[in-house]
Amino acid sequence: MKTFQLVSLQILLFENEKVVHRPVPLQEGLIINREESDSVWLIEAVIPPNQKKFLEPIRNKILVLEVVITESSNEPALMTGEIRDFIELSDTYSLMIDAKMAAGKDDVSNLILDGLIQDGYSGEELLNEFIYRKGDQVAWSKKLAENIYKDMK
Numbered sequence: 001m002k003t004f005q006l007v008s009l010q011i012l013l014f015e016n017e018k019v020v021h022r023p024v025p026l027q028e029g030l031i032i033n034r035e036e037s038d039s040v041w042l043i044e045a046v047i048p049p050n051q052k053k054f055l056e057p058i059r060n061k062i063l064v065l066e067v068v069i070t071e072s073s074n075e076p077a078l079m080t081g082e083i084r085d086f087i088e089l090s091d092t093y094s095l096m097i098d099a100k101m102a103a104g105k106d107d108v109s110n111l112i113l114d115g116l117i118q119d120g121y122s123g124e125e126l127l128n129e130f131i132y133r134k135g136d137q138v139a140w141s142k143k144l145a146e147n148i149y150k151d152m153k
Helices: 050-058 105-118 123-134 137-152
Strands: 002-015 018-024 028-033 041-047 063-069 077-088 093-103
Touching: 002 041, 002 050, 002 137, 018 050, 018 137, 041 050, 041 077, 050 077, 050 093, 063 093, 063 137, 077 137, 093 137, 105 123, 105 137, 123 137
Parallel strands: none
Antiparallel strands: 002 018, 002 028, 002 063, 028 041, 041 093, 063 077, 077 093
8 A cells, every 4th residue: 555645635526517616625635556456445534623514515426526635746646436435523524435447648648639630730739739739737737627527427
């Protein structure tokens, strides 16, 4: 098993045919790669009590998650997961999520390149536009999340 500090957690919800980022405020958190054959990760996030009201109604749904581990400067990883449990602590809750990797850096790059080719870019113009588009991580996370939600239907 490998354990990492969870720096940020966002839930990407598919509402009204678009993806909406919903940040989950963390007091602290861990993400554990259980290194099992089914590649399940365990996310534990200590959250304020008011977050349970938002998260409880989506407890039994498959969610798309964007997580940043170790340092805030790291690129976010896209995962799918389901809330396993809420554990009441003294004045917070421990949110437990079972998750799997849904997309990595290569998936983002492939999606960007596919769009660039469809838009007719080539040569040095292709490289410059690729670098520019890769900088908009939020847009690509939304696009990948949208694709994941559509594939789940």
